[in-house]
Amino acid sequence: MTGVRLYVPADAAARALGADAVASALAAGFGAAATITRTGSRGMFWLEPMVEVDTPAGRIAYGPVAASDVAGLIAAGLAQGGAHPLRLGPPGAIGFLRDQTRLVFARCGEEDPLSLDAYRARGGLAGLARAVSLGPAATIKEVLDSGLRGRGGAGFPTGIKWRSVAEAAPAPITPSPRYGQGMKFIVCNADEGDSGTFADRMLMEGDPFALIEGMAIAALATGATQGFVYTRSEYPQAIATFDAALAIARKAGLLGADCAGAGRAFDITQRIGAGAYVCGEETALLESLEGRRGQVRAKPPLPAHRGLFGAPTVVNNVITLASVPFILSEGAGAYQGLGHGRSRGTMPIQLAGNIRHGGLYETAFGPSLGTLVQDIGGGTATGRAIRAVQVGGPLGAYFPPALFDTPFDYEAFAARDGLIGHGGVVVFDDSVDMAEQARFAMEFCAEESCGKCTPCRIGSTRGKEVVEKIIAGERVEQNIALLRDLCDTLKFGSLCALGGFIPYPVLSALTHFPEDFTLTSTPGARAARRAA
Amino acid sequence: MYPPFDAEEARALIAAHADQPGAALPILHALQARFGAVPAAAIPLIAEALNLTRAEIHGIVSFYHDFRSLPPGRHRLRLCRAEACQAMGGARLAQAAQRLLGIGWHETTADGRITLEPVFCLGLCAVAPAALLDDAPLGRLDAAKLETALEAAP
Numbered sequence: 001m002t003g004v005r006l007y008v009p010a011d012a013a014a015r016a017l018g019a020d021a022v023a024s025a026l027a028a029g030f031g032a033a034a035t036i037t038r039t040g041s042r043g044m045f046w047l048e049p050m051v052e053v054d055t056p057a058g059r060i061a062y063g064p065v066a067a068s069d070v071a072g073l074i075a076a077g078l079a080q081g082g083a084h085p086l087r088l089g090p091p092g093a094i095g096f097l098r099d100q101t102r103l104v105f106a107r108c109g110e111e112d113p114l115s116l117d118a119y120r121a122r123g124g125l126a127g128l129a130r131a132v133s134l135g136p137a138a139t140i141k142e143v144l145d146s147g148l149r150g151r152g153g154a155g156f157p158t159g160i161k162w163r164s165v166a167e168a169a170p171a172p173i174t175p176s177p178r179y180g181q182g183m184k185f186i187v188c189n190a191d192e193g194d195s196g197t198f199a200d201r202m203l204m205e206g207d208p209f210a211l212i213e214g215m216a217i218a219a220l221a222t223g224a225t226q227g228f229v230y231t232r233s234e235y236p237q238a239i240a241t242f243d244a245a246l247a248i249a250r251k252a253g254l255l256g257a258d259c260a261g262a263g264r265a266f267d268i269t270q271r272i273g274a275g276a277y278v279c280g281e282e283t284a285l286l287e288s289l290e291g292r293r294g295q296v297r298a299k300p301p302l303p304a305h306r307g308l309f310g311a312p313t314v315v316n317n318v319i320t321l322a323s324v325p326f327i328l329s330e331g332a333g334a335y336q337g338l339g340h341g342r343s344r345g346t347m348p349i350q351l352a353g354n355i356r357h358g359g360l361y362e363t364a365f366g367p368s369l370g371t372l373v374q375d376i377g378g379g380t381a382t383g384r385a386i387r388a389v390q391v392g393g394p395l396g397a398y399f400p401p402a403l404f405d406t407p408f409d410y411e412a413f414a415a416r417d418g419l420i421g422h423g424g425v426v427v428f429d430d431s432v433d434m435a436e437q438a439r440f441a442m443e444f445c446a447e448e449s450c451g452k453c454t455p456c457r458i459g460s461t462r463g464k465e466v467v468e469k470i471i472a473g474e475r476v477e478q479n480i481a482l483l484r485d486l487c488d489t490l491k492f493g494s495l496c497a498l499g500g501f502i503p504y505p506v507l508s509a510l511t512h513f514p515e516d517f518t519l520t521s522t523p524g525a526r527a528a529r530r531a532a
Numbered sequence: 533m534y535p536p537f538d539a540e541e542a543r544a545l546i547a548a549h550a551d552q553p554g555a556a557l558p559i560l561h562a563l564q565a566r567f568g569a570v571p572a573a574a575i576p577l578i579a580e581a582l583n584l585t586r587a588e589i590h591g592i593v594s595f596y597h598d599f600r601s602l603p604p605g606r607h608r609l610r611l612c613r614a615e616a617c618q619a620m621g622g623a624r625l626a627q628a629a630q631r632l633l634g635i636g637w638h639e640t641t642a643d644g645r646i647t648l649e650p651v652f653c654l655g656l657c658a659v660a661p662a663a664l665l666d667d668a669p670l671g672r673l674d675a676a677k678l679e680t681a682l683e684a685a686p
């Protein structure tokens with residue numbers, strides 16, 4: 001083909017910045033002379049919409065491109081990779097991308113996410129093929145040896161979970177004739193409720209076959225025959241792309257009666273959540289899939305023993321499952337050799353909030369929080385000083401710059417009363433009011449509590465009121481003591497991590513930013529500080 | 533616009549989803565996609581199809597933030613209120629949106645054009661503050677950009 005080949009992301013965040021208008025302007029400008037492929041995003045959102053063009057010297061990127069830039073770009077010789085103020089050069093040479101270790105996101109942003117041929121051409125399905133030839137026991141051993149831990153937040157070793165399900169007997173499921181003969185399930189948690197996180201979304205929009213491949217490997221390894229992906233309703237585009245990918249995979253024989261030619265049945269159904277944060281908790285998610293209120297179940301029994309409809313079930317996060325194809329194709333050692341301490345392999349860290357270079361940064365565990373937000377993230381978007389960084393979603397702690405030496409690693413964050421969760425890093429500048437952030441945490445917990453335990457259901461509402469009193473300057477010392485007490489009750493009296501971890505953001509705000517909670521810190525004083 | 537609730541059509545929709553295990557959410561989503569809401573009149577129909585009590589179905593519907601009892605306006609604006617958007621002035625944007633539309637959360641403008649809904653994260657946290665107008669993502673919003681986007685939604 002001789003025409004111009006252009007690539008424009010169709011990732012939701014790129015579209016939120018006008019990528020569709022850019023694609024239309026390019027289509028109008030080039031007419032039949034160019035083919036435009038809509039891709040996922042490479043995850044450098046300050047450069048989106050980022051347009052790429054094939055040249056004899058490889059891809060050349062331009063960004064951030066507005067629709068109004070297109071005529072000028074074409075005149076400057078975009079088709080040949082010509083000079084222009086927006087020209088970024090080869091995408092892989094951009095520091096942010098060059099310095100990553102992209103294993104899970106290696107393909108994301110390069111090609112049409114729904115082209116199975118492109119997926120194969122870039123190493124896709126090699127892991128599944130190796131899993132088929134290794135057989136279940138050796139596949140599980142690879143996952144165990146890789147050191148992969150759950151990327152949904154809890155960091156549980158994935159291989160151990162898979163082994164439990166592999167060893168469990170399939171359970172007959174009475175209510176459905178479909179499931180008569182004994183079942184095991186693979187459930188993918190795509191609820192991605194943590195604010196500041198978007199890795200699951202980007203992968204499902206940008207490289208959905210990687211998730212399908214990971215689930216198929218999990219199924220063959222554990223003997224599961226049905227998979228479910230539970231995707232949050234706030235992700236309409238991920239839902240649509242993933243459904244389209246499922247249809248293509250079925251047609252290609254990747255899913256169905258003879259999964260990947262392994263002689264075993266496996267299919268996947270996508271189900272849509274309904275706006276409940278707690279349904280990201282694995283047992284609440286299973287309740288929701290079973291058609292009930294998303295209330296947390298007591299453990300044991302573990303889902304691996306009695307999960308969906310009472311059958312042995314693997315519940316894994318999107319990124320956990322999408323990490324597996326690499327581990328199988330390149331071997332456990334290639335993955336295990338990366339990382340820090342007991343956190344092995346790579347983590348797609350999501351840099352968000354008030355940050356100059358926001359985006360997805362996949363790297364081996366270990367860079368310090370300061371490196372991530374200052375060197376890689378470039379500081380705040382507003383140009384003001386960083387005051388606080390919340391890591392790990394709404395249940396994660398707020399870190400002050402004094403703790404920026406904390407390495408990105410499960411244990412290192414836990415040792416500082418924090419968590420890495422799903423890898424979301426949300427930066428706040430010095431205009432943030434940390435008492436308000438503590439109030440919000442309690443309000444969020446009250447709003448999203450499943451209602452099963454009293455401390456979480458009642459205590460969070462009470463906690464919100466107490467923070468409001470502190471903010472109003474009412475009996476501040478006594479109320480701070482009461483807030484600490486409430487946090488203790490929540491921490492020790494909650495069945496799941498929603499109530500159990502909400503003390504992290506609250507207490508970290510209180511501990512590291514006490515000046516926002518004291519009498520001298522009336523709303524007026526805080527407003528004055530913000531204005532300064 | 534959504535058609536008025538029709539029991540016959542609702543029954544058919546319910547039946548189309550009822551045979552899958554754990555059918556409640558797929559049924560509720562299908563009804564809401566068709567009628568814009570899950571009205572009270574749908575509850576007994578679902579209860580009957582799933583062999584559950586009305587109270588149980590009501591309990592399920594009311595647990596999930598997504599399900600409405602009344603249809604929304606012609607467009608839904610889902611504005612993110614979570615932390616990454618807060619860090620980029622999300623609270624100010626929310627106030628501006630309410631002022632611009634003259635409504636509060638979960639309300640619909642008098643002309644039936646826009647329903648304003650709070651949402652906690654859209655996965656657009658690196659282009660905050662963010663929103664979805666119907667299913668179209670909007671990023672790095674400020675009051676002016678929001679107004680322009682809303683003007684384009686008749």
Ligand SMILES: Cc1cc2nc3c(=O)[nH]c(=O)nc-3n(C[C@H](O)[C@H](O)[C@H](O)COP(=O)(O)O)c2cc1C
Nearest residue numbers: 150151152189191192193280281282316317320497
């Ligand atoms: C309140 C709450 C919300 C959660 N939300 C999510 C989520 O959105 N996505 C996710 O993968 N895990 C979430 N988790 C963790 C899951 O319970 C579970 O640990 C995870 O899905 C297991 O998969 P993994 O081992 O691959 O991480 C949440 C946990 C809690 C307590």
Ligand code: SF4
Nearest residue numbers: 450452453456496499
């Ligand atoms: S801590 Fe809260 S969300 Fe978790 S089980 Fe208890 S009430 Fe439900």
Ligand code: FES
Nearest residue numbers: 612617654656657
């Ligand atoms: S926090 Fe607003 S989109 Fe994620």
